[in-house]
Amino acid sequence: MHQEAAIRPPLILGHRTFGDITQDVVAPIQDKASRTWYVLTAIAAIIAAYGIGCILYLISHGIGSWGLNKTINWAWDITNFVWWVGIGHAGTLISAVLLLFRQKWRMAVNRSAEAMTIFAVMMAAMFPMIHMGRIWLAYFVFPLPNQFGSLWVNFNSPLLWDVFAISTYFSVSVVYWYIGLIPDFASIRDRVTKQWRKKFYGILSFGWTGNAKAWQRFEEVSLVLAGLATPLVFSVHSVVSTDFATSLVPGWHSTIYPPYFVAGAIFSGFAMVQTLLLVMRKAMHLEAYVTRKHVEYMNIVIMVTGGIVAVAYATEFFMGWYSGVEYEYYTYMSVGAATGQYWWAFWALIICNIAIPALLWFRPIRTSFFWAWAISIVVNVGMWFERFDIIVLCLHHEYLPSGWTMFYPSWVDVGVFLGTIGIFFTLYLLFARFFPVLAFNELKTILKTSGESYKGEVLPKSQH
Amino acid sequence: MANKVIYAVYEDPELLKSAARKLVTAGVKVRDVFSPFPVHGIDPIIGLKRTRLGIVSFMFGCLGLSLAILGTYYMMIYDWPMNIGGKPNRYYYQNVTSFIPVLFEFTVLLAAHGMAITYLIRNKTLPGMPGRNPDPRSTDDKFIIELRTEDNHMHAPEAITGMLRETTVFEINERQC
Numbered sequence: 001m002h003q004e005a006a007i008r009p010p011l012i013l014g015h016r017t018f019g020d021i022t023q024d025v026v027a028p029i030q031d032k033a034s035r036t037w038y039v040l041t042a043i044a045a046i047i048a049a050y051g052i053g054c055i056l057y058l059i060s061h062g063i064g065s066w067g068l069n070k071t072i073n074w075a076w077d078i079t080n081f082v083w084w085v086g087i088g089h090a091g092t093l094i095s096a097v098l099l100l101f102r103q104k105w106r107m108a109v110n111r112s113a114e115a116m117t118i119f120a121v122m123m124a125a126m127f128p129m130i131h132m133g134r135i136w137l138a139y140f141v142f143p144l145p146n147q148f149g150s151l152w153v154n155f156n157s158p159l160l161w162d163v164f165a166i167s168t169y170f171s172v173s174v175v176y177w178y179i180g181l182i183p184d185f186a187s188i189r190d191r192v193t194k195q196w197r198k199k200f201y202g203i204l205s206f207g208w209t210g211n212a213k214a215w216q217r218f219e220e221v222s223l224v225l226a227g228l229a230t231p232l233v234f235s236v237h238s239v240v241s242t243d244f245a246t247s248l249v250p251g252w253h254s255t256i257y258p259p260y261f262v263a264g265a266i267f268s269g270f271a272m273v274q275t276l277l278l279v280m281r282k283a284m285h286l287e288a289y290v291t292r293k294h295v296e297y298m299n300i301v302i303m304v305t306g307g308i309v310a311v312a313y314a315t316e317f318f319m320g321w322y323s324g325v326e327y328e329y330y331t332y333m334s335v336g337a338a339t340g341q342y343w344w345a346f347w348a349l350i351i352c353n354i355a356i357p358a359l360l361w362f363r364p365i366r367t368s369f370f371w372a373w374a375i376s377i378v379v380n381v382g383m384w385f386e387r388f389d390i391i392v393l394c395l396h397h398e399y400l401p402s403g404w405t406m407f408y409p410s411w412v413d414v415g416v417f418l419g420t421i422g423i424f425f426t427l428y429l430l431f432a433r434f435f436p437v438l439a440f441n442e443l444k445t446i447l448k449t450s451g452e453s454y455k456g457e458v459l460p461k462s463q464h
Numbered sequence: 465m466a467n468k469v470i471y472a473v474y475e476d477p478e479l480l481k482s483a484a485r486k487l488v489t490a491g492v493k494v495r496d497v498f499s500p501f502p503v504h505g506i507d508p509i510i511g512l513k514r515t516r517l518g519i520v521s522f523m524f525g526c527l528g529l530s531l532a533i534l535g536t537y538y539m540m541i542y543d544w545p546m547n548i549g550g551k552p553n554r555y556y557y558q559n560v561t562s563f564i565p566v567l568f569e570f571t572v573l574l575a576a577h578g579m580a581i582t583y584l585i586r587n588k589t590l591p592g593m594p595g596r597n598p599d600p601r602s603t604d605d606k607f608i609i610e611l612r613t614e615d616n617h618m619h620a621p622e623a624i625t626g627m628l629r630e631t632t633v634f635e636i637n638e639r640q641c
Contacts, residue, residue, distance in 0.1 A: 018500065018605030143539060150544035155536050156551055161565040168569040172576045179580060182589060183603070187500065190600035206584065207593025210603055212512055214587045215502035220517045221583045228521070228576050231568070239565050441501045441603075448476075 004104075010452035011105055013288040018444050025184075025440040026191050028284050033433055036283065041433075044425035051419005054412050055130055063133045067410040071403045072395045076413045077131045078243075079387040080420060083268070084124035085166070085240055086261075086383060089233055090269025091117025092173050095180070096229035099222065104446050105297050108289045111184075111439045112280060112431075113273045114177040119427045120272070121170045123420040128162070130416070158242040165239040169232055176225050182208045183218070184436040237265040244390065251320070251331025251394035256312055263308035264386060267353075270302050271379035278373040280432060289438055292367050299366040302379065306357045309386075313354070330397035332389035341406060342393050349389050352382025468621055469495075470611040471598055471637040472628045477503040480607040483631035484509050492624055493615040498602040517579055517586075524578025525571050532570035536563045599637075606634065 012021075058065055068075055091114035098106035129138050141163045143153045153160050185205035192198055208214070241261035244252035274295070281290040313333055320328035321335070330336035337346045356378045360366040365375075392407050431437070448454050474480040480503060484494055494510040497503065507514075537556050540546070540563070545553040552558035560567075584590055602608045609628075613621050621638075628636055 022500075022604045143535065152539040152544060154546065154548060155540050155566055156548045156559070156562040158565075161569070164566045164569040164573075168573045172572065175576060175580045179583070183501075186595060186597075187603040189595060190597070190603045202595065203592050205595060206589035206591055207595050208587075208589050208603075209595060209597040210498050210500060211597075212497040212499070212503070212506055212510060213515075214589070215499065216507055216512060217515045217517055217583055217587060219502050220515045221579060224518050224521045224579060225576055228525075228572050232572050235565065235568060242565075444501045444605075445504075 004446075004449040006455060008450070009291075009293045010455050011108065011289075011291065011293065011450040012443065012447055013291055013452045015453040016288065016447060016451055018447065021440050021444055021447065022187055022191065024285070024288070025436050025438050026188055029188060029434065029436070030192055030197075034283075037429065037433060041426065041429045044422050044429060047418055047422025048426045049422075051416060051422050054415030054419055055126075058130055058412050058416060059135055063131065065410060065412045067408045067413055069405055069407070071398065071405045072392055072407040074391050074395065075407050076388070076409055076417060077127050079384065079391055080417050081124050081127035081131075082240055082261075082387040082391075083384050084120045084127070084420065085237065086265035086268045086387075087272045087380075088117045088120035088124060088169075088173075088269065089237060089262075089265035090273045091115070092169070092176065092229050092233050093266055093269065094273070095176065096226040096233065099226040100230060103297075104450055105294050107439055107442045107446060108286075108291075108294055109273065109277060109298070111177075111180070111435075112277055112437050113269075114173065114180075115431045115435070116272060116276055116428065117173050117269075118170070118177060119424050119431075121166065121173065122427075123424050125166055125170065126420065158239065158246050161239045162243060165236045169236045172225070172229055172232060176229060179218070179221060179225070180439055180442070181435065182206050183210060183441045184439065186210065187441060188436065234262055237262045249394055249398060250325070250327040251316075251333070251390065254316065254319075256315060260309065260312035263305045263312070264383060267302060267305040267309055268379060268383035270298050270305070271376040271383070274298055274302075274372055274376035275380060276428065278369055278376075280437060281369075284432065284437060286438065289443065292369070295369060295372045296367050299360050299372055299375075302357060302376075303360045303366070306353065306360075306379070310354045313350075327399060330393070332393040336397065337389070337393050340397070342389070342396065345385055345389050345393065349382055349385045352378050353386060356382075467612065467614045467640070469598075469639045470613075470621065470624060470628070471639070472609040472611070472631075473599070473601070473634045473637070474607040474609070474632070475605070475634045477501075477506075477607055479632045480609060481506055481509065483628070483633065484609060486631060487609070487611070487624075487627060490619075490627060492611065492619055492627065494609055495612045495615055496610040498597050498599070498608040498610065500603050500605065500607075503607065517583055520582045521575045521579035525575030527578070528571040528574030529567060531574070532563075532567045536560075536566065598639075 066075070066077065091110070094106050094113045095110040098110075129135055132138055141153060141160065182205055185201050186208035189198060189201040189205045192201060238258035238261065241257035245254055245257035247253060277290060278295070281287060316331070316333040320331050320333060328334060330340065332346070337343070356375060359371070360375060365371045396406060397404050472483065474483060477499065480497065480499070484497065484506065487494060488509055488511075497506055497510060506512075540559060541553060541556050547553070551562060597603060598610065599606065599608055611624060616624060625636055625638075
């Protein structure tokens with residue numbers, strides 16, 4: 001049995017019983033949705049509809065309607081892609097890596113973080129697809145036999161690795177998330193009273209009974225999937241980074257990219273988890289489960305990965321300067337970037353990703369809900385700028401000065417990006433309304449060891 | 465005599481475990497245990513063998529790796545070798561280093577999905593199946609031991625319920641089956 005030190009702070013506050021935990025999570029699903037929920041969902045849906053309109057416009061008019069030009073042929077599209085994939089790293093990291101490390105605090109966070117992961121990866125996957133221009137040919141990325149003779153995909157290409165990495169990551173994340181959801185859906189099925197809801201959750205719960213053998217298999221599957229998903233999390237952003245690192249563009253052609261990108265992804269992913277979770281904590285009254293300690297733990301992860309990212313920036317800056325190669329003078333980490341026409345993007349990155357997150361070194365700030373939330377938004381912005389800087393700044397002053405230019409986004413660029421944010425929030429709000437937002441059956445396993453009112457109490461021990 | 469099912473309901477996993485141990489020591493066979501979350505340590509008490517799903521996952525992983533090797537070999541070396549950035553493609557071993565990400569992803573893909581599908585089928589949990597837990601409270605806060613008289617011919621039903629009453633049981637329900 002898991003032994004918990006008495007001095008560790010509790011993870012479930014107040015006096016709660018097993019039944020209370022079920023009640024706290026199932027009640028918002030049974031009750032009528034609040035007015036705020038309708039308002040927020042309506043706003044998100046309107047933005048989503050506008051974004052879908054922009055995407056349809058893009059598909060019908062071609063990617064010439066983006067602000068791309070001959071020099072800067074990747075810009076917001078790939079920025080948004082990498083940003084969303086990065087955000088999508090926190091969920092599986094929390095549920096898989098922290099499971100292997102036996103971090104019990106993950107249980108209050110993992111469900112909503114995984115939902116966020118899935119929605120974020122959906123948004124990410126959309127960008128390469130619409131970037132193809134002719135989206136109806138998207139199936140060309142799969143190695144399918146075809147009528148064009150021996151036309152196969154190129155397995156040497158990082159872009160194809162991406163196809164495999166993202167699709168594997170997405171589908172495995174969905175399966176991992178859903179397998180954890182099944183027992184919770186069963187609890188809801190046995191709780192709700194309305195007929196159609198009973199049916200709905202009955203179908204979703206797959207007829208889960210919760211007998212001993214099922215639970216034994218459940219634990220085995222969770223563990224093995226965690227073991228499989230852990231290297232998968234690290235591989236996905238490593239592969240995304242090779243899209244850049246295997247090219248010959250100054251600033252992209254860098255061997256530290258894979259670990260640096262993975263750290264950046266975890267950094268931004270945890271920031272997005274905080275942004276969403278701290279609002280949900282208040283809105284859905286989860287104060288007893290998402291405590292100050294949880295926020296502090298997540299902020300420590302943000303500090304560590306933010307530190308790794310800062311060291312990577314410094315390394316890039318130093319190595320570019322030290323190489324003495326003039327093409328390195330305008331990469332995203334260079335004197336040229338800091339003082340050139342894109343100075344604002346450079347300094348936005350430094351301020352949002354290094355300076356402001358450094359405040360988390362102060363305990364009062366990293367244990368404050370408000371500051372944690374505010375800083376998480378700053379980090380989200382900063383990580384968007386990181387990808388923008390890497391992509392646009394490295395391209396805008398590449399080899400030939402005659403090709404140097406600036407990038408100006410068109411309204412379609414902006415619309416598509418805003419649209420993905422709208423779709424993401426619509427999906428997340430639907431999740432918060434109809435799905436159990438905490439892995440509450442899992443939380444019950446730590447109630448008697450980490451619950452506040454059980455701390456230091458002698459448990460009813462069975463004779464071993 | 466009609467066969468009977470006895471459900472002993474407990475309020476705590478530790479209480480259920482000590483009760484199950486007591487019953488098993490007395491020679492009573494426990495049919496099943498229903499709980500809202502995994503009760504750690506119950507498996508050896510009621511005689512459950514370790515699941516082999518881990519092996520299933522390993523085998524699916526091996527299958528995924530083999531298929532990925534076969535596919536990349538056929539497409540990139542045998543069927544239509546291409547000169548891409550001067551990467552050698554005469555033999556598979558020369559070119560395999562740039563296939564490793566795909567080999568890894570495909571291995572994980574099959575290992576994860578193969579195991580997940582096997583898990584759902586073995587548990588008889590598929591979309592639309594009815595829940596067969598004996599009591600709706602067993603997915604909330606109650607822990608239930610299921611006993612059947614047909615498994616325990618050596619003990620009279622009254623003797624079993626008597627034994628259960630000696631434990632810290634919350635309630636005992638009997639049903640004809």
